[in-house]
Amino acid sequence: MLSEKSTATIRATLPAVGGAIDEITGLFYDKLFAAHPELLRDLFNRGNQAAGEQQRALAGSIAAFAVALIDHPDIRPDTLLGRIAHKHASLGVTRDQYAIVHTHLFAAIAETLGDAVTDEVAAAWDEVYWLMAHALIAIENGLYAEAGTEPGPSLRDHLVVGRRTETDEVVTFLVRPADGSPLPPFRPGQYVSVQVELPDGAHQIRQYSLSGAPADALQFSVRRVTGTPDGEVSGHLHDRVRPGDVLRVSAPFGDVALADGDGPVLLASAGIGCAPLITMLGALAGQRSKRRVTVVHADRSRRDHAFHAELGRLVAELPDAEAHVWYEHPEGDWPAGRTGLADLSGVRVDPGTTAYLCGPLPFLRATRTRLLELGVPAADIHYEVFGPDLWLGRDESPAG
Template sequence: MLSEKSAATIRATLPAVGAAIGEITTTFYDRLFTAHPALLRDLFNRGNQAAGEQQQALAASIAAFAGALLDHPHTRPDALLSRIAHKHASLGVTREQYAVVHTHLFAAIAEILGDAVTDEVAAAWDEVYWLMANALVAIEARLYAEAGTEPGATLRDHVVVARRAETADVTTFVVRPADGTPPAPFRPGQYVSVQVELPDGARQIRQYSLSGAPGDAPGTSAEGIRFTVKRVTGTPGATPDGEVSHHLHERVAEGDVLSVGAPFGDVALDDGDGPLLLASAGIGCTPMIAMLDHLAAAGSPRPVTVVHADRTPAAHAFRADLGRLVAALPAATAHVWYETPEGDWPADRTGRADLTGIPLEPGTTAYLCGPLPFLRHARTQLLERGVPAADIHYEVFGPDLWLGQD
């Protein structure tokens, strides 16, 4: 994929570029948003920009892609590309925007690295960029076609037909297309983009996991599509409050109209019959509930092991649903941990989730969702128990700061 000449240059310069990539991406975003302020207002997550998480995710993806080209020159890193492409499609990213990114990214590289960016170095990294960009454009074109939508036009008006409080900080919204057409098909584990207009006129977009099972029509829910939102509370002086989650909780009622995108996401329940592990922490339970709901509705005989960790029972969204759905499945068990339990709660289920003693059948496929520390801990324990890396799938809310791992 990468020419021999460029590969040698990338191998020689990757350490220097990697060491400066954080500064490069910060400069890139400054340049991009100065030239195109509408991108920050209406496309990029302003909260992630303020916290620096988007810069870290971009840096991780570029470095991971370049490293993959060097380590496996005859294999395209499709797992990495798929994760990014699904997120891009959910946001409505178009082919033309890759040229805009290229202009400002390479200006940032030249500014930060200075004379080290010779014509040969620039040409090699240009090759890396367009290999990645063109691969993403092709994957995204397929995703748009499968969703039956044009690039950049995935959002449709949906009416909020119900909202339900799951906990004090978690609310489920049920929406249906405003034009009366059926809800979009989806697979358990996928997410939708939701765009809201904030008081300052910005039209910010966030992704939320679908928390209901597909219903009677293939891939749809009878009542509509359900997505679940946790109110994000920031840390003073460090991270801001979640402006979209607060808007949805405080301002959106039944009968209101929201712009909702087509479902995307590469971490979706497989159609096999092998054993499953569904492990989550906090609001990471939402895609797992959709998977359980789907399995229960289908009367699946698959062995299913559910692991969930939360702060308290009161903070545990879908707690009652978890018990109901596990009871409805003939071969399902649940293991729950609370940091601060209430009443008579087992000591070995207090604190952080521990997968070392959980029974797992051979051939188990694992799905993980939750904060990054939980994902790292759970994945490490599964690998140590002999679960192949290829059989461990994860979803992380927010920018994926774990890109490129096996």
């Protein structure tokens, strides 16, 4: 809980800090990487840094946490903290790195805001930072313990034992621990971090959703990222990695995972967002679940739709399930009502539904808004977005 004195100071200075937060975080990363270039080379996503996405995500999380402390002082914002903690644990973030971040973040705040940063202001924001840091450290230590690893990187050598092309842009890899140790347990919907060595010697890490649950391997799927810049890790995996190669893979993490229960479930995805949700659907089919299951998926075309055949097979195996698929550019005889963007207007959403969403932000926003209009409580709508979560903390209740 934030002290009374600091609460007043944060409330008074939040507009100024919030207005300058993009400048502050940009300067922070400049300072951090100047002092610790190895972090950009071997830990942070260089593509997200170049695009500015990581800076915006950090700014959003800090602002959201400060607002939560002021508006809901007796409730810890676990949705916000859990999302960050799972990502940190997958990367192997440790307690000592929070001190490094603190040094350069507060230097950036002081340089950006100048004389406005009095001793009182600095102390109040210092309190906010360490409340957030200590909460994250505690959650991350719990996640490490749950995964059976010590705090720090859980990356281990894994042998690539299979590779399967799903679409022109999506490839699935199957890997096993190279030392022959058992596969780690995971919950449907979680992801692993994958580290590769690039031609310039950098060891870059990306997160990829587990897209199935074969008995003898971890399975994850990778969409080739194209744009400005192209995805250097996805491109490396597509172009260079074959069965027999070795990848560094972490224990599974991720806060958006299929929960037990007997109520209705809605799985809504767009593009490669179907990867974690097909694992959830597979788990329900494996349990011979009698739950009402509704699957919604949107894609560019049939040939771009990864796991299309598996989706049909799994839905057919469940006694009370149906799928609704939209294509922007359908081929052949395709219903006009299923052409274009996904539209939940004609989709049955029963009372008590728990929804899991995965895809790009516009899809998440539109789908979540429609589900709220249909009466699904915000706490029962869970989402996963690939890359930095630029939506983190927005339009969320403190309890999730």
